[in-house]
Amino acid sequence: MPDERLITYSAALNEALREEMARDSTVFLLGEEIGVWGGGGGVFGVTRGLAKEFGRERVRDTPISEEGIVAVAIGAAATGMRPVVELMYGDFLPLAMEPLVNQAAKLRYMFGGQARVPMVLRSNVGAGGGKAAQHSQSLETWIMHVPGLKLAMPSTPYDAKGLLKTAIRDDNPVVFLEHKLLYFTKEVVPTEDYTIPLGVASIRRPGKDITVVAMQAMLHKALAVATKLAEEGIELEVIDPRTLVPLDIDTIVESVRRTNRLVICHEAVERAGWAGEIAMQVIERAFDFLDAPIVRVCGKNVPMPYSASLENVVIPTEEDLISAIRQLIATWC
Amino acid sequence: MPDERLITYSAALNEALREEMARDSTVFLLGEEIGVWGGGGGVFGVTRGLAKEFGRERVRDTPISEEGIVAVAIGAAATGMRPVVELMYGDFLPLAMEPLVNQAAKLRYMFGGQARVPMVLRSNVGAGGGKAAQHSQSLETWIMHVPGLKLAMPSTPYDAKGLLKTAIRDDNPVVFLEHKLLYFTKEVVPTEDYTIPLGVASIRRPGKDITVVAMQAMLHKALAVATKLAEEGIELEVIDPRTLVPLDIDTIVESVRRTNRLVICHEAVERAGWAGEIAMQVIERAFDFLDAPIVRVCGKNVPMPYSASLENVVIPTEEDLISAIRQLIATWC
Amino acid sequence: MVNKNDSARTRNNQLKGHEPTLLVEMLRRMMLIRAFDSQLPILSTQGLIRGSSHACIGQEATAVGACFALQPSDYVTSTHRGHGHTIAKGGNVRFMMAELLGRADGCCRGKGGSMHIADFSIGMLGANGIVGGGIGIATGAALSSAIRGSKQVALCFFGEGAINQGILLECGNMAALWKLPMVLLCENNQFSMSTRPDDVTSIQDLPRRASGLGIPGLKVDGTDVLAVFNAVSDAVERARNGGGPFFIEAVCYRFEGHFLADDLKYRSKDELAAWHLKDPIPNWRDRLVKSGILTEQDAIRIARETEDAVNHAVEFAKQSPLPNPATAWEDLYA
Amino acid sequence: MVNKNDSARTRNNQLKGHEPTLLVEMLRRMMLIRAFDSQLPILSTQGLIRGSSHACIGQEATAVGACFALQPSDYVTSTHRGHGHTIAKGGNVRFMMAELLGRADGCCRGKGGSMHIADFSIGMLGANGIVGGGIGIATGAALSSAIRGSKQVALCFFGEGAINQGILLECGNMAALWKLPMVLLCENNQFSMSTRPDDVTSIQDLPRRASGLGIPGLKVDGTDVLAVFNAVSDAVERARNGGGPFFIEAVCYRFEGHFLADDLKYRSKDELAAWHLKDPIPNWRDRLVKSGILTEQDAIRIARETEDAVNHAVEFAKQSPLPNPATAWEDLYA
Numbered sequence A, B: 001m002p003d004e005r006l007i008t009y010s011a012a013l014n015e016a017l018r019e020e021m022a023r024d025s026t027v028f029l030l031g032e033e034i035g036v037w038g039g040g041g042g043v044f045g046v047t048r049g050l051a052k053e054f055g056r057e058r059v060r061d062t063p064i065s066e067e068g069i070v071a072v073a074i075g076a077a078a079t080g081m082r083p084v085v086e087l088m089y090g091d092f093l094p095l096a097m098e099p100l101v102n103q104a105a106k107l108r109y110m111f112g113g114q115a116r117v118p119m120v121l122r123s124n125v126g127a128g129g130g131k132a133a134q135h136s137q138s139l140e141t142w143i144m145h146v147p148g149l150k151l152a153m154p155s156t157p158y159d160a161k162g163l164l165k166t167a168i169r170d171d172n173p174v175v176f177l178e179h180k181l182l183y184f185t186k187e188v189v190p191t192e193d194y195t196i197p198l199g200v201a202s203i204r205r206p207g208k209d210i211t212v213v214a215m216q217a218m219l220h221k222a223l224a225v226a227t228k229l230a231e232e233g234i235e236l237e238v239i240d241p242r243t244l245v246p247l248d249i250d251t252i253v254e255s256v257r258r259t260n261r262l263v264i265c266h267e268a269v270e271r272a273g274w275a276g277e278i279a280m281q282v283i284e285r286a287f288d289f290l291d292a293p294i295v296r297v298c299g300k301n302v303p304m305p306y307s308a309s310l311e312n313v314v315i316p317t318e319e320d321l322i323s324a325i326r327q328l329i330a331t332w333c
Numbered sequence C, D: 001m002v003n004k005n006d007s008a009r010t011r012n013n014q015l016k017g018h019e020p021t022l023l024v025e026m027l028r029r030m031m032l033i034r035a036f037d038s039q040l041p042i043l044s045t046q047g048l049i050r051g052s053s054h055a056c057i058g059q060e061a062t063a064v065g066a067c068f069a070l071q072p073s074d075y076v077t078s079t080h081r082g083h084g085h086t087i088a089k090g091g092n093v094r095f096m097m098a099e100l101l102g103r104a105d106g107c108c109r110g111k112g113g114s115m116h117i118a119d120f121s122i123g124m125l126g127a128n129g130i131v132g133g134g135i136g137i138a139t140g141a142a143l144s145s146a147i148r149g150s151k152q153v154a155l156c157f158f159g160e161g162a163i164n165q166g167i168l169l170e171c172g173n174m175a176a177l178w179k180l181p182m183v184l185l186c187e188n189n190q191f192s193m194s195t196r197p198d199d200v201t202s203i204q205d206l207p208r209r210a211s212g213l214g215i216p217g218l219k220v221d222g223t224d225v226l227a228v229f230n231a232v233s234d235a236v237e238r239a240r241n242g243g244g245p246f247f248i249e250a251v252c253y254r255f256e257g258h259f260l261a262d263d264l265k266y267r268s269k270d271e272l273a274a275w276h277l278k279d280p281i282p283n284w285r286d287r288l289v290k291s292g293i294l295t296e297q298d299a300i301r302i303a304r305e306t307e308d309a310v311n312h313a314v315e316f317a318k319q320s321p322l323p324n325p326a327t328a329w330e331d332l333y334a
């Protein structure tokens, strides 16, 4: 058996769940359609086969009760279990903000350290499939704004597996947001056990001219743009934070100190999105090194429209990134 | 009868509700304890006397069902009414994010302009009373991140009345966040009808050295600090945006172009808070004019603790502002 | 569309006592719905429909029976499976189809698509991508009607899967408490995606849940358009006269997959075949023909007419341009 | 704290058949709760208690009757009105009082205060500032117990005002569906702030709402500690043996205001007086004395002992230092 294979992001997540469930009997899964749907689990196949392997008790199909599912997971986590909840779409997070924000994030703190809430809330972000306003939101910034939660957003199959295993082993509530368009992307992933620590960014492509911070679908667009612009001798350094809480700001700041220019690209709505947080932290640590304004290339400030002709102008494109970078260079270099 | 009187923020809000209800029969109120509690309505007295004046039909005490109340208001607004909902504490917004974010904010857009959702969701923000983790949150940044909503946050009785009247007359969902510590502060308010447009900031104190952006309780701290520092010849220009959506960025940018320094102070948790949005918009418009890093003085990244000795270090104080400003000057002037 | 002189008296499951034209129109409308949703696999496979769209084939009797018991000014809220509800309430299939294809002439200008189909001009307050999302909106519409004294009734369609959403308790309680003019129509089509009601719902008799909220209710055969019409007519009359909300569980079956991608491994061909015997359209058709209200020829003609209408709608939709990208910035605020 | 050989047989409302020591301990615990909450007005007026704290005076029989039916390892979740529940489950009044005063020796290190009182060492999973917030946590604890096979029962206290929160439907449905070892104890103290149950709840018989969720239930006199003990003991035994969740409405009365600032204009002195006749403490005391289980002298001694215990707790709390500001940065992550 090979010590690495080409597998999808969805399969990588599936392996992480399987391995952690085998490793720790307190790990169990809760969610809608995670046991039977699609011939064995999960609208995006992430839990496929796990019900058969671990039983319906540990891979528990739930009613359509998002607030209740998350609340139940919190109670289970506070009493010795390690639940992993799946919310089918990140757009359903608004249904579960009460238990997530008022309970999971706060129990340990407000009880003076008495509680441990080791749970993972898996859901997703991302648009592009014509799923329209209620199935396309990227709400990670809300989570980042809540002390007591951690937040991971894997961009590749390798990271998806390594970060999920770490999240499950973490003794705190971790919100784990996958990207809808990445579930069936492939990468070589080792077979042996590995984990990726939360809070360690990855420099996906080194470059000396401009630092670009992006994750998930936007990361892949940034990398494509970097390849194109390299042909013109423009070298982008593309950084994937991997987790927004904890945030590896040092890697970003160190990069900006070298490139002196920063572009932040996220799919989430621009207004009050997390680009502002990265920008402030860079300003606080490296203002002197900035030779140009920090640039945002982000989702437009409207709900996601259905029609392709509209969706295309709302989601940041490679062209948007390229023109923003060209303008940055034209104006400031 | 005088054409102006000294009244509280709570009384000013009460007048706005009374006047708009008298003016427009489609305006009605929904909320918990808004009709009878405290001898006539509202934990903070905002709806006092209105049930007696307009009847329990139009001042409707509801069950403890935050999600339901907001959802019901949306349906009523979409069919010809102008509901004004009160959520007793802003910490209960997480219970109502589904209807607010997936429905109210999106109905008009996703139905191609067919719907009108003229509703106001009144609630509050702010800590300082020892109300601890679940009654002290300032969650305005979440709202600012949602296209389709408007967001007003009055800092004075005069603004409270004028902005609420405008919000009620607005044909869109407006989230109206009051501040718990301001309900019983007083100001002279005219008796005749007036409104304040959404999207017009107020320069609360002109100054040439440093621009400070703050609202509500933090605004009052900033003004006190401005008075103190003025004695040392440091002139702060203190700007109150009044509404975060729409945001009057022009007034802020124009100020920064003069002072070349910007401090943003909010009580909300610093991480991924709205200071980052203001900072980015200033950078996008006036990077060249910034002689120093933009500085944040914001709520610390923890839930609100109960004990005074802990609460004091989590909520930004005048001292925090002063030392941040002194450091800014020491390092950059 | 509405049986003017409907009254409890005529509410028997016999055809006589009901206007023949209404009974025939019920058939036509059900056929139109079936013809419409029968296009979904084709258009999706052609890539003309994006995202996911949900067919209500097999459930036409519920949509038509319920909406025919309403006045044009009454309100309806729907679910992710909302084409049938919209057509039954009087929706224009051309603008609906254009919406499914994301075109400029769509009823939502291409912004909503299948899951957000809506037509406020006929009181159809929208499909909804959030399971249970329509319940609150309908309750609010009913409250609005009560405060305005407009006598409008709000009918809320939702699937049996939505029975476990907390919003049902919160809004059901308010509706009962305030005696709002509302009908809660729960379409129990036996599935929530791959899940059976018994796998996720603690009670088998769904009206019992409504009873816990202070709302009376009953079960009705959701494949019998007249039975649905009668039950809803009673509930509507009751609601309109200040009697408060009423809950109806319409028992039916989802003939197709949850959506196109559904492999349907979780149910047997035999089960489907058994339910096909209760197919609301041929059964109703045969009943009308047997009773002499409709001739075979008329039935065939109506079937052809509805298919033609849908084909024209598809043509219309294909002709309609994609929305101008600039319109993405419109319709955010009033 | 627990009646070892409790069983349906001994569950009569007669004193005999119950261990006298247990019956007397019930009185002591109720007196301790009353003494504790009687301090709230004083300490709040002195500015020693910040924010709002909620007294459960008049409801002691519910807290004690329910918690005495539990094993030490069982779980309890509480509400904003949680002092009594915590003391009944075995909480230490010194650390509790220190928490109310926001001191370093508080059970939550001064971070929680009255509304977030908690003691995980005795299975008390916390008071909660969100009405209905404890329901989900208790359901999760019950699921955890079921999966671990630990036979622990989770008892969830909530007020009648929480009956209209959607989380009750969502978690109640799951608890019934999965037959979780859980007891839902609804304290109907007649008020939700100034609101009467009938003003906001569509049904008068609260167990009927549970029934709609597939959960059996009953009403019990919440001012009779033995009646509560018996009802909860049955429910606990049932839950522990795999019988699933049970709902109990304990009918009682909130003697004090919702919190100190409450002007109580919304209720009459006569009503209060009538309920004072059902005061759980003197009634239980008299019953024990009449039956010879307790002497007058013992009763007086116990009352004094509980007051002394609370006075010492207040002293202890006042001596305890305010938390070091640096501890604000602790306890966020494990």
Ligand SMILES: Cc1ncc(C[n+]2csc(CCOP(=O)(O)OP(=O)(O)O)c2C)c(N)n1
Pocket: A032, A064, A066, A088, A092, A095, C079, C080, C081, C129, C130, C131, C132, C158, C159, C160, C161, C162, C163, C189, C191, C192, C193, C254, C258
């Ligand atoms: C709040 C929410 N949770 C989950 C989903 C995903 N989802 C879409 S349809 C569906 C099944 C709904 O079943 P039912 O209510 O019976 O309606 P049906 O599909 O049978 O018409 C689910 C789980 C959703 N859209 N919204």
Ligand SMILES: Cc1ncc(C[n+]2csc(CCOP(=O)(O)OP(=O)(O)O)c2C)c(N)n1
Pocket: B032, B064, B066, B088, B092, B095, D079, D080, D081, D129, D130, D131, D132, D158, D159, D160, D161, D162, D163, D189, D191, D192, D193, D254, D258
């Ligand atoms: C979600 C939520 N909504 C509203 C409140 C404000 N509030 C605190 S206690 C209370 C009344 C609760 O009544 P009940 O459940 O009967 O408990 P009781 O106070 O009678 O013990 C309300 C409305 C809250 N804390 N949480």
Ligand SMILES: [Mg+2]
Pocket: C159, C160, C161, C187, C188, C189, C190, C191, C192, C193
């Ligand atoms: Mg269904």
Ligand SMILES: [Mg+2]
Pocket: D159, D160, D161, D187, D188, D189, D190, D191, D192, D193
């Ligand atoms: Mg109560």
